[in-house]
Amino acid sequence: MASHKIVLATNETYHLFNRSIGKVDIFSNLDNLNKILEVVNYYRYPQRIKLSRYNSMLESQKSEYLSTIIKNPPLIDIYVFSFMPNHFHLLAKQLQDKGITIFLSNIQNSFAKYFDLKNDRNGGLFQRSFKAKRITNNGEFIHVSRYIHINHVTSRIIEFEQLKTYEWTSLPCYLNEKLNKFVNTKPILDYFKTPEKYLKFLENNVDHQRKLKKIKDLLLD
Structure with missing residues (x-):
């Protein structure tokens, strides 16, 4: 179950983070990525049934069920995501009140059950307490989006050119609306006017972010 010591305010934006216990690699392969994206898309709304039960329904039943669910407001609005190997x-x-806590609890529990079944394991998968940093202004919003989107690049997992189509981040949703299932790209694209300008902003900050990461790593005990 996801938990957080500070009460999170409704209509406020947060940078959310959590890691697997023991830094277990959980998101590297495409099957696991597709599952967590399915889970996120499903549980961003309050649900009456678990995803596993929903997936066992007939297509007509699924459509009927979803048509009732989407009449209600979602728990959260997602602007940016990134799934690193272990976080x-x-x-x-x-x-909605407690929307983030409910959402994170649901996605972590759902993905953990999938991961345990797939890998014949038991026990917790995610750290109990997630981290949340409130975004206080538009500048923070833009720069946190940058940090999240180029994290795979600055960590040298991929090259920047690969990022344009890299499904482990939400950036492809910004560059090709047809790929977008649940990401709200409007605030960032309104600020930069075009996807190309946002992409250039990200590219121009790769080296700077790497330098900051190196300094941070040097300061860790």
Whole structure:
């Protein structure tokens, strides 16, 4: 179960983070990525049934069920995501009281059950307490989006050119709206006017972010 010591405010935006216990690699392969994206998309709304039960329904039943669910407001609005090998980052606004806590609890529990079944394991998968940093102004919003989107690049997992189509982040949703299932790209694209300008902003900050990461790593005990 996801927990957080500080009460998160509705209609406020947060940088959300959590890691697997023992830094277990959980998101590297495509099957696991597709599962967590399915889980995120499903549980961003309050649900009456678990995803596993929903997936066992007939297509007509699924459509009927979803048509009732989407009449209600979602728990959160997701602007940016990134799934690193052993942790995730989200930039999201809470839309309902306790929305973030409920959402994170649901996605972590659902993905953990999938991961345990797939790998014949038991026990906790995610650290109990997630981290949340409130975004206080537009400048923070833009720069946290940058940090999250180029994290794979600055960590030298991929090259920047690969990022354009890299499904482990939400950036492809910004460059090709057809790929977008649940990311709200409007605030960032309104600020930069075009996807190309946002992409250039990200590219121009790769070296700077790497330098900051190196300094941070040097300061860790």
